Amino acid sequence: MPPASPARPDSRPDTALVRRARKIDRTLGDTYPDAKCELNFDDPFQLLVVTVLSAQTTDKRVNKVRPVLFGAYPTPAAMAAAEREKLEEIIGPLGFFRAKTESLLKLSAALVERYDGQVPGRLDDLVTLPGVGRKTANVVLGNAFDVPGITVDTHFGRLVRRFGWTDETDPVKVEFAIGDLFPKRDWTMLSHHVIWHGRRICHARKPACGACPVARWCPAYGEGPTDPAEAAKLVRTEGRA
Structure with a gap:
């Protein structure tokens, strides 16, 4: 909890x-009239993942990795079933890749098991996911769900x-x-x-x-x-x- x-x-x-x-x-x-989230994403799942990956690195590095990562694993189910070594290879340039790989595997599995593969739109649900704290949850809520x-x-x-x-x-x-x-x-x-x-x-x-x-x-x-x-x-x- x-x-x-x-x-x-x-x-x-x-x-x-x-x-x-x-x-x-x-x-x-x-x-800054153009101010926005500087992480690129196409859907709530992508935003959730790239926000987790952005810890201890830069948004620019995460944005470079994003197309390859979601090209290989476009859904929580696909990412939950990923081979650890292949996932580590993709996110290796971001640093702390073993810990981040573990977070992505557990996070994706939790989305599949608890939320039918959908990212929940409530803070109380988001913070129960592995590797997700209030900061990450608020990024996702504000930028993917228009929840302040x-x-x-x-x-x-x-x-x-x-x-x-x-x-x-x-x-x-x-x-x-x-x-x-x-x-x-x-x-x-x-x-x-x-x-x-x-x-x-x-x-x-x-x-x-x-x-x-x-x-x-x-x-x-x-x-x-x-x-x-x-x-x-x-x-x-x-x-x-």
């Missing part, structure tokens, strides 16, 4: 914090703490804290906006503060170079997806 979610706080967030957070999100939305969800990856967690939206470090507590600041309908796109900004400008080691569109509202302004010319050199036109 998945771990129980922590209790939601009873107190409402500060009104000024809510306004600042939503202003930042609107500005990021204007900055907040994706707390390393970029999202880093930025919301820099923005001063929360001090929490536990991903589930972060998810709930940020969810209280925004209407549910905005959760999926909020995730994309923040993750895109983290990949392109608000880097972990050296954020491009002098080129940041939300610098005026960011308590962490100055952690990176504030000179516009110097900061511009750090901006990536594409994230480290």
Whole structure:
């Protein structure tokens, strides 16, 4: 069984914090109008698998492997019946291929046995699947089923703490804290906006503060170079997806 979610706080967030957070999100939305999931997929099963595979690697590497992987194993039944060695060979370039192969075999078998080969569209069901936590479940819900969800990856967690939206470090507590600041309908796109900004400008080691569109509202302004010319050199036109 998945771990129980922590209790939601009873107190409402500060009104000024809510306004600042939503202003930042609107500005990021204007900055990244094309923001979306950077993993390629054709259906919920593909999105579920590539999200699991994206751990400890880049979306670009996963996208390169995807056509071969689903050309060989297009359905949960086909993947559940895959020969381990062949599956390991396909996903080998992604690293941790033995553990990831084990996850895909168990995940696919669970889909066949419990859900007739269909990816469930409920978070409570998704998190019971092998290798699927709340982050992966929210990616699938938001992008394959249009069910709002907040994706707390390393970029999202880093930025919301820099923005001063929360001090929490536990991903589930972060998810709930940020969810209280925004209407549910905005959760999926909020995730994309923040993750895109983290990949392109608000880097972990050296954020491009002098080129940041939300610098005026960011308590962490100055952690990176504030000179516009110097900061511009750090901006990536594409994230480290």
